[in-house]
Amino acid sequence: MPRKFFSKPDSSQSDRVPPGQYLAKGFPVLTYGETPKINTKDWQFKVWGLAEPKTFTWSDFMSLPQQDFTADFHCVTRWSKLDVQWTGIKVTDFLQEIDLNSKTTHLLQHCYGGYTTNLALKDFARAENFFAHTLNGEPLTAEHGGPMRLVVPHLYAWKSAKWISGIEFLDHDRPGFWERNGYHHRGEPWKEERYAGKY
Ligand SMILES: Nc1nc2c(c(=O)[nH]1)N[C@H]1C(S)=C(S)[C@@H](COP(=O)(O)O)O[C@H]1N2
Numbered sequence: 353m354p355r356k357f358f359s360k361p362d363s364s365q366s367d368r369v370p371p372g373q374y375l376a377k378g379f380p381v382l383t384y385g386e387t388p389k390i391n392t393k394d395w396q397f398k399v400w401g402l403a404e405p406k407t408f409t410w411s412d413f414m415s416l417p418q419q420d421f422t423a424d425f426h427c428v429t430r431w432s433k434l435d436v437q438w439t440g441i442k443v444t445d446f447l448q449e450i451d452l453n454s455k456t457t458h459l460l461q462h463c464y465g466g467y468t469t470n471l472a473l474k475d476f477a478r479a480e481n482f483f484a485h486t487l488n489g490e491p492l493t494a495e496h497g498g499p500m501r502l503v504v505p506h507l508y509a510w511k512s513a514k515w516i517s518g519i520e521f522l523d524h525d526r527p528g529f530w531e532r533n534g535y536h537h538r539g540e541p542w543k544e545e546r547y548a549g550k551y
């Protein structure tokens with residue numbers, strides 16, 4: 353780890369930094385493949401599968417309650433960033449807007465550009481999760497997932513889909529891009545659920 357970009361957590365922060373992680377000094381960008389460029393005017397978000405199909409526009413999302421969030425961010429490649437400041441929409445508020453079949457247990461996040469990542473419904477429907485469109489008071493840049501991304505602070509950040517375009521609700525677990533490529537299905541940083549092994 354180059355010391356210029358990463359540091360060992362000091363003792364006041366060590367209870368916030370999961371095992372095997374280092375603090376990043378900036379906010380690194382971690383993207384597989386190209387960075388899609390989407391205008392808010394063209395942005396759409398769809399739900400399907402075990403949800404009543406529905407398409408949201410940008411203004412639909414902007415008319416939901418807007419809140420500020422402070423959240424820690426842990427990438428499986430061993431960098432963490434504490435107290436990232438975001439603005440967006442709580443997942444629990446978004447869930448009020450859709451009609452989910454009671455058989456739903458899992459979901460797959462879909463993104464502009466083709467990235468996918470899975471979540472159990474109970475990992476998605478947590479009070480601290482949110483859709484983010486603003487970072488440090490500025491519109492979320494494309495490299496960090498703008499115009500809209502999901503943020504799931506309690507799991508490794510590959511579960512926080514950038515350029516999110518929709519969610520497919522399922523009655524079983526279906527692996528997404530990294531999960532099909534050897535990463536853990538759940539990815540809990542405090543348990544170091546990095547790679548699949550057995551699950
Ligand atoms: N669509 C999409 N979302 C993604 C990724 C990606 O490559 N494509 N990378 C994931 C990974 S591995 C991490 S660590 C975070 C990085 O977010 P950042 O680039 O804003 O730091 O986004 C996650 N979401």
Ligand SMILES: [Mo]
Nearest residue numbers: 382427428510
């Ligand atoms: Mo990551």
